[in-house]
Amino acid sequence: MDGGGPVSAAPLVTARNVRKSFAARGELAGLFARGEGAMVHAVDDVSFEIREGEILGLIGESGSGKTTLGRLLVRLERHDSGSLHFQDGRDLAALGGRALREYYRDVQMIFQDPYGSINPRFTVHDTVVEPLATQRLGDASGRRDRVARALERAGLRPPRAFADKYPHELSGGERQRLSIARALVLEPKLLIADEPVSMLDVSIRAGILNLLKQQSREFGLTILYVSHDLSTTRYLCDRIAIMYRGRFVELGEAERVIDDAHHPYAQALKAAIPIPDPEFDRPRSEAGEDPDEAPQESAGCRYAGTCPKAMEVCHRRAPELRPVDAGHSVACFLHHPADAEARTD
Amino acid sequence: MADAGTPSPPGAAAPRAPAPPRALRGWRRLWQPFAGRHLAIASLVVLAVFVFVGVFAPWLAPHEPLEKHYQDDGRLMRLLTPTGDFWFGTTLYARDVFSQVIIGTRSALVVGVITAAAMTLIGLNVGLVAGYFGGWVDSFLMRTTDVVFGVPLLPFAIVALSLLDRSTWWIIALMAMLFWPITARVVRSQVLSLRERPFIDAARISGAGHLRILYRHIAPNVMPQAFVHGVFGVAWAITTEASINFLGFGDPYTVSWGTIIYDVFTSMVSFKAWWWFVPPGLCIIIVTTAFYFIGQAFEEVANPRLRER
Numbered sequence: 125m126d127g128g129g130p131v132s133a134a135p136l137v138t139a140r141n142v143r144k145s146f147a148a149r150g151e152l153a154g155l156f157a158r159g160e161g162a163m164v165h166a167v168d169d170v171s172f173e174i175r176e177g178e179i180l181g182l183i184g185e186s187g188s189g190k191t192t193l194g195r196l197l198v199r200l201e202r203h204d205s206g207s208l209h210f211q212d213g214r215d216l217a218a219l220g221g222r223a224l225r226e227y228y229r230d231v232q233m234i235f236q237d238p239y240g241s242i243n244p245r246f247t248v249h250d251t252v253v254e255p256l257a258t259q260r261l262g263d264a265s266g267r268r269d270r271v272a273r274a275l276e277r278a279g280l281r282p283p284r285a286f287a288d289k290y291p292h293e294l295s296g297g298e299r300q301r302l303s304i305a306r307a308l309v310l311e312p313k314l315l316i317a318d319e320p321v322s323m324l325d326v327s328i329r330a331g332i333l334n335l336l337k338q339q340s341r342e343f344g345l346t347i348l349y350v351s352h353d354l355s356t357t358r359y360l361c362d363r364i365a366i367m368y369r370g371r372f373v374e375l376g377e378a379e380r381v382i383d384d385a386h387h388p389y390a391q392a393l394k395a396a397i398p399i400p401d402p403e404f405d406r407p408r409s410e411a412g413e414d415p416d417e418a419p420q421e422s423a424g425c426r427y428a429g430t431c432p433k434a435m436e437v438c439h440r441r442a443p444e445l446r447p448v449d450a451g452h453s454v455a456c457f458l459h460h461p462a463d464a465e466a467r468t469d
Numbered sequence: 470m471a472d473a474g475t476p477s478p479p480g481a482a483a484p485r486a487p488a489p490p491r492a493l494r495g496w497r498r499l500w501q502p503f504a505g506r507h508l509a510i511a512s513l514v515v516l517a518v519f520v521f522v523g524v525f526a527p528w529l530a531p532h533e534p535l536e537k538h539y540q541d542d543g544r545l546m547r548l549l550t551p552t553g554d555f556w557f558g559t560t561l562y563a564r565d566v567f568s569q570v571i572i573g574t575r576s577a578l579v580v581g582v583i584t585a586a587a588m589t590l591i592g593l594n595v596g597l598v599a600g601y602f603g604g605w606v607d608s609f610l611m612r613t614t615d616v617v618f619g620v621p622l623l624p625f626a627i628v629a630l631s632l633l634d635r636s637t638w639w640i641i642a643l644m645a646m647l648f649w650p651i652t653a654r655v656v657r658s659q660v661l662s663l664r665e666r667p668f669i670d671a672a673r674i675s676g677a678g679h680l681r682i683l684y685r686h687i688a689p690n691v692m693p694q695a696f697v698h699g700v701f702g703v704a705w706a707i708t709t710e711a712s713i714n715f716l717g718f719g720d721p722y723t724v725s726w727g728t729i730i731y732d733v734f735t736s737m738v739s740f741k742a743w744w745w746f747v748p749p750g751l752c753i754i755i756v757t758t759a760f761y762f763i764g765q766a767f768e769e770v771a772n773p774r775l776r777e778r
Contacts, residue, residue, distance in 0.1 A: 198674050225676035233674050241667035245689045255675035306671065 134211060135173035136314055136346050137197060141206035142170045144192055166192040167203070168370035171445070174314065176211070179340050179347040181361035181378065183354055183393070189370040191236075194316045194350045198233045199224060211313070229259060232307035236319040238299035242291045248275070248302055249287040255310050270309055278305035279335055297328035304335065314346045315339070321356065333360050355397050358382050366390050369426040372445050376452030386454040388431045425456070437464040502766040509766035512759035519574055519756055526575040530568035531556075534724045537563045548742050558744035561736040566729070570748045573726040577707050577756065580641055580725075584706035587645035589699040592652025597683050597691070599653070600660025611657070614650040622647050623712060630718045637720050640713055644706050652698045659691045693771035700764035704757040711753050726753050 144167040166189040174180050184190040195201045196208065199216060208216040210230065219227050232255075235241035242251055252271045256262055262270060275283035278301040291299055300320060307315055317336060321329040337360055339345040351357055357364055357378065364381040366374040366389065373387040385391045425431070428438040437457055444463065445455040457464035503509045522529060531554075532538070538546040538559060545563035549555055557566035599610040626643045633639050663669065664687065672686050713719050714727025715734070726749035733739055733746040 200670055200673065225678075228674055228676045233671075235667045235671065237667050241671050243668045243672070243686055243690075254672065254677070258672075258676040258678075258681060303671070306675070310675075 134176055136176045136211045137174040138209045139206070140171050142167055142196065142203045142208055143205045144196060144201060144203050165370045167196065170372055172365060172372065172375060174346060174348055176346055177340070177344050178362040179349055179360055181357035181364040182348060182350045182367060183352065183357055183364060184367035185352055188367045190350045190367050191318055194233065194318050194348060197316055197348065198231055225259065229310045230312050231314045232310060232312040233316040233318065234303045234307050234320050237323055238296050238303060241303055242299055244291055247287065248289050251302060252306050252309050255306060259310065274305040274309035277308055280305060296324050297331060300324060300332055301335070314348065316348045316350070318350045322351065322353065329356065336360060354382065354393055366393065371426055372455060373427065374454050375445060380452045386448055386459050387456045388433050389427045433458055502770045506766050508762045512762040515755060516759045516763065520578065522571055523575040523578040526571050530571045532565040532568040534569040534572045535564060538565065548738065551744050557748045560732060560745055561738055566745055566748060569724050569729050570752060572724045573729060573749060574752065576637065576723060576725045580637060580710045581703035581707040584641050584644045584648065585699040585702035587641070588648040588702045589652055589695050591645065592649035593656055593695045595649065595653040596656025597660055597688060600657040601664055601683055601687065614653050617647060618650040620647055622709060626713055627716065627718050630713070635718065635720050637723055640710055640719060644709055648702055648705060652695050655694050655698055656691045659694055660687055663687050663690055693767070697764055697768040697771050700760055700767060704760035707753065708757055
């Protein structure tokens with residue numbers, strides 16, 4: 125569990141054995157199925173910490189559960205089992221009503237879709253003032269000041285030029301900045317950024333990523349950066365967690381996870397990063413086809429069906445996330461042969 | 470951008486994403502449905518005339534609508550053809566048709582607008598709550614909607630009115646009670662898709678409760694559709710009220726287009742006195758058609774898929 129690094133900072137979020145499943149509904153099967161259908165384990169027994177002040181990257185392909193994990197942290201979904209605690213001991217499962225509303229002063233989120241995540245009938249000012257209004261903070265002029273500061277902080281300058289605009293008058297990048305301003309106006313401690321640049325033009329991604337980095341460096345904002353893109357993560361994050369089919373397969377400091385990937389899935393991901401050199405002849409990846417239909421119920425490692433190095437034990441037992449060295453944990457029997465033997469038979 | 474009224478900041482001139490249908494503000498936004506639609510503009514002009522007549526009806530009507538007119542020799546001026554004094558002629562009871570039509574305009578518009586407003590109010594709220602909360606709330610409200618939808622309007626109104634007071638207010642109430650399912654269904658279907666939009670999640674994360682999400686975030690986005698059906702509702706209400714009055718189940722002491730035609734019919738002079746029933750009949754047709762065209766214009770804006778060009 126130990127992701128390494130200085131342990132001075134207290135964890136802002138502590139997750140222990142968190143699980144979240146959804147009822148799987150195939151098109152036809154869903155029509156006729158009665159009662160309990162198959163379950164998809166979006167988040168399957170995940171434990172980790174988010175440390176104060178860090179940017180933690182959560183990497184995975186679509187369907188890996190990374191977005192669900194982010195949504196659990198802002199209680200847009202409720203976890204089925206395990207525990208999720210905020211820094212001061214608040215239990216996310218127990219939050220409701222007023223306590224939940226106040227929790228949102230500390231934890232905010234920005235969304236992937238800069239078009240869908242802003243009410244088309246709200247002006248920029250309406251959008252950013254909304255959290256202050258729902259939290260009943262400040263009077264009209266105090267709110268105006270805070271909105272202006274948030275817009276400025278998010279790079280929408282000068283704020284007055286934007287305040288009365290409607291979302292359709294903004295570009296995709298400006299909308300995402302608006303989304304960030306809305307999240308920052310309450311001055312939260314933790315920001316969940318769910319693929320904030322994946323729907324943006326490549327040319328403006330760097331601006332948004334720099335903005336996030338700056339919020340972390342200057343204001344000590346803790347960020348959970350959810351993405352499928354390993355290359356942006358390396359640039360932005362202090363630590364990286366790699367998720368595969370609802371489980372963490374590797375977790376550690378960003379450079380180590382990327383430069384010294386241990387888990388076969390992490391290696392395959394890394395091998396998929398495009399190299400901007402037409403002369404470079406990359407060795408073919410060993411990873412096979414992703415078996416979409418592979419049963420998730422199997423007791424073994426989720427990656428065993430695809431893994432080029434799968435051993436017999438991989439199909440029977442699921443490896444646990446364990447340190448391979450300081451600040452770097454991996455869930456793979458290749459790197460923990462003792463685990464494989466100890467519990468076989 | 471010209472309507473934004475704010476100067477563009479420097480550096481904001483970068484190429485923008487293709488603009489989605491523009492949400493205009495204020496009067497421009499209200500005018501948008503009419504731009505280039507001649508039928509809708511003509512309907513608006515016609516309607517303006519009727520609204521003017523309705524508002525100033527008591528001052529515009531040359532005679533009291535129920536006043537009987539006598540000739541010098543004391544005989545009733547029954548069934549006069551249109552003249553300079555009685556523009557639309559007189560009724561069998563020697564009353565001025567023109568004055569009756571003018572006073573009837575006011576009641577038609579009042580009945581239409583109040584019914585439509587009540588229908589929209591009920592339908593909007595039922596649709597919002599059903600679509601947003603889903604589950605058994607949705608099932609209950611939508612099954613109720615289905616039941617009400619199945620009630621035949623005129624037979625129900627006739628039975629109800631023969632048990633109740635024959636007042637225009639009851640007619641309005643009955644129509645509103647039967648019209649709202651249309652709005653409710655349209656609104657619900659919109660809410661079902663709106664509630665899945667990320668900006669609703671964003672509102673939730675800002676700490677907004679259900680009421681705030683429903684009425685500040687979702688309702689303004691379904692208002693155009695509800696409004697369109699409200700405009701159609703005015704037309705339905707005017708026709709229905711006229712039908713109820715024509716059948717003789719309305720308030721006998723009010724003057725409306727429906728009661729005028731009822732009088733013609735019951736006095737059995739329909740084939741002789743064309744001036745008596747043509748004016749109210751035409752008014753019903755013209756006003757309801759105008760509302761339909763206007764509603765259609767709004768509908769094409771609210772639902773771009775209907776646009777033909």
